[in-house]
Amino acid sequence: MRRVARKPVAVGDLHSGRDPRLMLLRQFADPARRRGLFQSGGQMTSKEKRRIFRRSLVQQLHVIWPIVSGIIVIMIGLGLVIGLIEEWRPGEALYFTFVTGLTIGYGDLVPRHMSSRVLAVIIGFTGIVLTGLIAAASVQALRATEVPARDKRDGK
Numbered sequence: 001m002r003r004v005a006r007k008p009v010a011v012g013d014l015h016s017g018r019d020p021r022l023m024l025l026r027q028f029a030d031p032a033r034r035r036g037l038f039q040s041g042g043q044m045t046s047k048e049k050r051r052i053f054r055r056s057l058v059q060q061l062h063v064i065w066p067i068v069s070g071i072i073v074i075m076i077g078l079g080l081v082i083g084l085i086e087e088w089r090p091g092e093a094l095y096f097t098f099v100t101g102l103t104i105g106y107g108d109l110v111p112r113h114m115s116s117r118v119l120a121v122i123i124g125f126t127g128i129v130l131t132g133l134i135a136a137a138s139v140q141a142l143r144a145t146e147v148p149a150r151d152k153r154d155g156k
Contacts, residue, residue, distance in 0.1 A: 074126055075098075075127065
């Protein structure tokens with residue numbers, strides 16, 4: 001497969017509106033342009049909705065990725081500290097971290113020390129924040145597939 005060389009985007013292009021990624025997002029953000037892209041005369045097909053959803057979700061995840069990756073690093077770090085305190089293997093500590101962070105809580109690994117329990121509560125709260133960020137990005141992506149109410153009233 002032949003690879004196509006991509007032109008690097010200059011920093012000035014990001015602020016001037018010439019960034020091709022931003023141009024693509026603007027294309028789907030404007031309802032009038034979005035209507036013109038539909039093949040079915042104003043009604044989105046499910047394929048078009050999925051395409052718009054995926055593009056919007058990737059864009060949303062691109063925006064929140066620094067925050068999400070920071071939260072994951074914090075969770076892993078705290079989990080490894082708990083593993084050291086409780087004398088668990090690293091695999092068990094990571095397992096405990098994600099079971100706690102996702103608020104599943106099987107109960108097969110239980111911290112015995114008070115400091116480990118406090119760190120586990122912090123992991124739980126960061127997991128809730130992480131889940132909220134992912135849910136918010138998904139909702140924003142779903143909203144990109146909506147046809148605005150005024151377009152529905154106008155019959156367009």
